[in-house]
Amino acid sequence: MKGxxxxxxxxxxxxxxxxxxxxxxAITISGLIVSLKPIRAETSANTAGKRFAMVIxxxxxxxxxxxxxxxxAENNVPLGVFRTWxxxxxxxxxxxxxxxxxxxxxxxxxxxxxxxxxPVKATYRREDGLVLINYEWCIGCGACIQACPYAxxxxxxxxxTADKCTFCVQRVDQGLHPACVDTCVGGARVFGDLNDPxxxxxxxxxxxxxxxxxxQLGTEPQVYYIGLDVSAAK
Ligand code: SF4
Ligand code: SF4
Numbered sequence: 001m002k003g004x005x006x007x008x009x010x011x012x013x014x015x016x017x018x019x020x021x022x023x024x025x026a027i028t029i030s031g032l033i034v035s036l037k038p039i040r041a042e043t044s045a046n047t048a049g050k051r052f053a054m055v056i057x058x059x060x061x062x063x064x065x066x067x068x069x070x071x072x073a074e075n076n077v078p079l080g081v082f083r084t085w086x087x088x089x090x091x092x093x094x095x096x097x098x099x100x101x102x103x104x105x106x107x108x109x110x111x112x113x114x115x116x117x118x119p120v121k122a123t124y125r126r127e128d129g130l131v132l133i134n135y136e137w138c139i140g141c142g143a144c145i146q147a148c149p150y151a152x153x154x155x156x157x158x159x160x161t162a163d164k165c166t167f168c169v170q171r172v173d174q175g176l177h178p179a180c181v182d183t184c185v186g187g188a189r190v191f192g193d194l195n196d197p198x199x200x201x202x203x204x205x206x207x208x209x210x211x212x213x214x215x216q217l218g219t220e221p222q223v224y225y226i227g228l229d230v231s232a233a234k
Contacts (some may be wrong), residue, residue, distance in 0.1 A: 048174060050128045058100055065086055067181075070179040103188065112147065119143060133164070136157055145162055177191045211223040213233055
């Protein structure tokens with residue numbers, strides 16, 4: 001699916017942009033301008049007023065990897081890189097040891113270090129909470145990949161840009177759920193609007209003991225976990 005977010009009039013030829021950025025840099029050096037103009041923070045008309053989040057219930061994940069496969073297919077993710085994956089962890093000690101599975105993906109942080117790190121503002125956070133990449137603007141420098149404390153970004157060898165999970169923005173903009181949610185066999189992944197008090201994600205976040213990854217970093221992740229053992233909270 002092609003997303004509306006790719007079709008907005010912010011597109012600019014990368015070389016044109018670099019030329020413009022070069023001019024801006026030159027002006028910056030001369031002390032007249034201190035930063036690039038802020039750009040794009042638009043929200044799809046279908047998602048205005050919403051604030052998206054995902055809840056992952058570890059107790060329901062059976063480790064089948066259907067989410068990983070559907071993500072790959074939906075987003076045309078190249079071989080060798082992943083937007084989401086399922087980690088296998090062990091807890092307890094013999095004879096009471098057991099396995100559990102921990103799905104990981106971009107946390108769509110409310111305060112995303114990746115956005116701050118991008119020198120050309122190609123990566124940005126929408127008002128509905130989705131952290132996205134303008135692939136036309138991305139110069140593939142990898143600063144965002146280095147800045148993400150969750151190691152969820154990768155360099156796309158086909159597009160030659162950074163990439164990561166977008167909560168399937170192309171589906172969300174049409175009122176659908178991310179592919180991984182719709183295909184989750186165990187019903188472990190729940191997606192929805194935290195601004196709607198009646199949504200399933202709101203109910204789970206307000207009534208269950210949820211945790212986010214690395215809360216001490218202040219990134220304010222919007223992927224919440226139920227039942228995650230601390231050994232997998234990385
Ligand atoms: Fe950015 Fe990483 Fe947070 Fe995703 S998890 S929004 S890539 S800092
Ligand atoms: Fe921005 Fe990341 Fe692309 Fe560099 S690689 S331009 S930091 S989105």
